[in-house]
Amino acid sequence: MNVWVVAETPALAAELVSGAGLLAPSAPVTVFSGGDAEAVAFVARRGAAKVFAMPLADHAMWEDYVPVLAALARADRPSLILVGATKRGKDVAAQLAAHLDAPCVSDCKGLSREGEVATVRRMVYGGLAMKTMTTRAATLVATVTAKTYDPLPASEQAAPVERLAPSPGKVRVVGREGKVSGSVDLGEAARVVSVGRGFAEQDELGLARDLAAAMGAELACSRPIAEFFKWLPEEVYVGISGQVIRPQVYLAAGISGQAQHMTGVRDAKVIVSVNKDENAPILALSDYYFLGDLKEVLPALARAFRAQ
Amino acid sequence: MKNIVVCYKWLRDEADIRVDERTRELDLEKAKYKLNEYDRNAIEAGVQIKNATGGNLVGVTFGPNAGQSAKDALSRGLDSVVYVDAGAALADADSRTTAAVLVALVRRLGEVEAVLCSEGSSDEYAQQTGARLAAMLGFPSVSFVSSLAPEGGAYKLGRKLDDGVEHVETAGPVVISVTPDVNTPPIPSVKQILGAKKKPATEVKVGDLGLSEAEYAPQFVTVDVLAPVAERKRLRMNPEGVSLADAAASLVKRLAADGVL
Numbered sequence: 001m002n003v004w005v006v007a008e009t010p011a012l013a014a015e016l017v018s019g020a021g022l023l024a025p026s027a028p029v030t031v032f033s034g035g036d037a038e039a040v041a042f043v044a045r046r047g048a049a050k051v052f053a054m055p056l057a058d059h060a061m062w063e064d065y066v067p068v069l070a071a072l073a074r075a076d077r078p079s080l081i082l083v084g085a086t087k088r089g090k091d092v093a094a095q096l097a098a099h100l101d102a103p104c105v106s107d108c109k110g111l112s113r114e115g116e117v118a119t120v121r122r123m124v125y126g127g128l129a130m131k132t133m134t135t136r137a138a139t140l141v142a143t144v145t146a147k148t149y150d151p152l153p154a155s156e157q158a159a160p161v162e163r164l165a166p167s168p169g170k171v172r173v174v175g176r177e178g179k180v181s182g183s184v185d186l187g188e189a190a191r192v193v194s195v196g197r198g199f200a201e202q203d204e205l206g207l208a209r210d211l212a213a214a215m216g217a218e219l220a221c222s223r224p225i226a227e228f229f230k231w232l233p234e235e236v237y238v239g240i241s242g243q244v245i246r247p248q249v250y251l252a253a254g255i256s257g258q259a260q261h262m263t264g265v266r267d268a269k270v271i272v273s274v275n276k277d278e279n280a281p282i283l284a285l286s287d288y289y290f291l292g293d294l295k296e297v298l299p300a301l302a303r304a305f306r307a308q
Numbered sequence: 309m310k311n312i313v314v315c316y317k318w319l320r321d322e323a324d325i326r327v328d329e330r331t332r333e334l335d336l337e338k339a340k341y342k343l344n345e346y347d348r349n350a351i352e353a354g355v356q357i358k359n360a361t362g363g364n365l366v367g368v369t370f371g372p373n374a375g376q377s378a379k380d381a382l383s384r385g386l387d388s389v390v391y392v393d394a395g396a397a398l399a400d401a402d403s404r405t406t407a408a409v410l411v412a413l414v415r416r417l418g419e420v421e422a423v424l425c426s427e428g429s430s431d432e433y434a435q436q437t438g439a440r441l442a443a444m445l446g447f448p449s450v451s452f453v454s455s456l457a458p459e460g461g462a463y464k465l466g467r468k469l470d471d472g473v474e475h476v477e478t479a480g481p482v483v484i485s486v487t488p489d490v491n492t493p494p495i496p497s498v499k500q501i502l503g504a505k506k507k508p509a510t511e512v513k514v515g516d517l518g519l520s521e522a523e524y525a526p527q528f529v530t531v532d533v534l535a536p537v538a539e540r541k542r543l544r545m546n547p548e549g550v551s552l553a554d555a556a557a558s559l560v561k562r563l564a565a566d567g568v569l
Contacts, residue, residue: 094439
């Protein structure tokens with residue numbers, strides 16, 4: 001067996017190299033990582049047998065490396081290609097899978113192999129259920145999210161590094177705007193108060209902010225609140241396509257509890273919800289819930305937290 | 309006339325899926341079919357391109373009961389729909405099968421200017437279709453597009469990626485996969501809904517796609533689909549007769565006892 005790792009950043013590549021060691025022990029791992037030769041030295045020292053640097057060009061998309069990867073894959077025939085599930089990574093993985101006519105399992109949560117048969121698991125229906133599938137394909141592509149594996153410690157050995165050039169593409173990059181880092185790291189918050197479409201107007205968020213202050217909590221939201229209403233920044237929306245967090249307390253107010261959202265907090269220690277709809281799915285997915293108007297419940301909660 | 313193609317999926321409404329408490333299996337019976345909601349954005353993106361540049365806006369879809377989708381899809385601005393019903397034989401199709409079938413449908417249309425997809429479907433959310441189509445058609449893939457402006461024969465696109473926004477320009481043909489914040493799809497008017505009945509919806513059988521079974525067979529076999537065991541306490545803090553103040557105080561006590569404060 002030989003394994004490839006493809007990732008947009010050296011840090012993510014290093015995580016997947018570690019994962020490859022668990023999934024296919026002793027198989028040599030060839031790494032294709034974003035970043036220049038200096039940056040990829042990080043993963044060259046963490047379990048890779050060989051590293052190819054795929055730096056992001058100024059005027060070309062990272063996806064322009066796909067034809068180069070496809071040609072190398074046809075020659076090298078890796079049995080497993082682990083791709084970091086960033087947005088660019090997902091595009092690259094699916095294109096590469098199509099070029100190789102290989103199956104691709106997206107957001108793979110489990111992978112094992114017995115002889116010819118690989119068994120994989122991933123979530124479906126927004127995270128409502130886990131699907132288990134098998135395949136006998138000679139090459140399997142799997143995208144894997146960040147923080148699934150911890151990178152190996154640095155070793156004395158550094159794998160050789162070579163730089164790849166992307167294939168000339170028809171799409172011209174004319175500019176990039178870096179993400180302005182918010183001051184919030186939702187992933188580190190022990191307590192989170194989260195708001196959803198039960199809030200009728202942006203001003204009502206003040207009730208949630210006040211409760212969050214009383215609890216020493218960070219403020220988060222469901223996808224539409226950030227993406228559609230734009231009442232909160234996108235880095236605080238929780239869900240299968242947003243932040244996946246595991247706080248000690250997740251207090252969801254005015255959130256119905258659709259699977260796509262709840263998948264983002266399935267590992268929270270305690271879930272509390274406030275909703276006026278007795279049929280809201282979130283009630284059955286909570287440890288504690290309040291059935292009522294959030295305009296009354298949230299201030300009562302804030303007073304109780306302040307009193308303790 | 310150039311074709312602008314929108315790929316969309318007709319799928320079960322996941323909100324109505326029930327879980328058998330004992331076996332953890334999914335009961336799909338009450339889950340009616342609907343148009344994948346993110347595909348409404350893809351269709352609207354197609355409408356905007358057509359309004360700017362002209363062309364024939366065609367919806368293509370593959371899946372179980374695909375023909376049922378036509379009226380809804382056509383009411384959103386498509387000129388026509390072409391569909392392949394997966395039937396029982398291909399009900400467990402994977403991304404490879406879907407891409408093979410959709411590519412075959414696209415190739416039947418003649419000259420294609422753009423192919424539009426959404427960022428994913430609410431059932432599988434594999435997020436592969438657009439990229440696979442691009443690779444197979446030999447078109448560039450521009451994915452996670454959150455802003456789209458047709459300009460002459462070209463497109464200015466903004467991609468919302470993990471490290472920020474990437475602004476690109478390209479001419480057609482191109483596969484564009486859009487995110488839900490790319491536009492706000494309007495609700496179809498009564499006129500559009502009535503007009504949908506008059507627009508063509510054409511079925512193509514799998515056997516007439518010009519593909520061998522080996523070219524479209526799924527590569528994955530589903531073993532099972534199971535909901536995880538829900539282990540939450542489900543305690544209502546404010547039942548009838550308990551004041552909000554008492555209920556709130558009670559919650560704080562419980563959270564302290566749970567060791568999370």
